[in-house]
Amino acid sequence: MIYSVTITVQADLVNSWLNYMQKKHIQEVIDTGCFSHAKIYQSEEELHTFRIDYFAHSKEDLDIYFERFAEHLRADHVAHFPNGLKVSRAIWTSI
Numbered sequence: 001m002i003y004s005v006t007i008t009v010q011a012d013l014v015n016s017w018l019n020y021m022q023k024k025h026i027q028e029v030i031d032t033g034c035f036s037h038a039k040i041y042q043s044e045e046e047l048h049t050f051r052i053d054y055f056a057h058s059k060e061d062l063d064i065y066f067e068r069f070a071e072h073l074r075a076d077h078v079a080h081f082p083n084g085l086k087v088s089r090a091i092w093t094s095i
Contacts, residue, residue, distance in 0.1 A: 010084030034065035
């Protein structure tokens with residue numbers, strides 16, 4: 001399963017946001033033990049839009065992430081970037 005987060009970042013925040021994501025937030029999500037790894041992508045059409053795919057071990061691990069960790073990690077993200085971001089989330093399964 002993939003937990004995918006798409007974020008459009010205000011232009012003047014891109015560098016600080018990328019630094020925060022690459023040096024702090026993504027690793028903290030991985031450190032929950034619910035995901036094996038993550039990949040971050042940048043849109044070629046919209047240069048301020050990024051997608052982070054977190055690869056969950058299982059549906060159960062994804063449920064644990066939402067139950068135990070998501071609220072705190074989302075709150076930290078908002079504390080660092082209270083404005084200037086548009087966020088959407090989706091869960092993907094292979095068929």
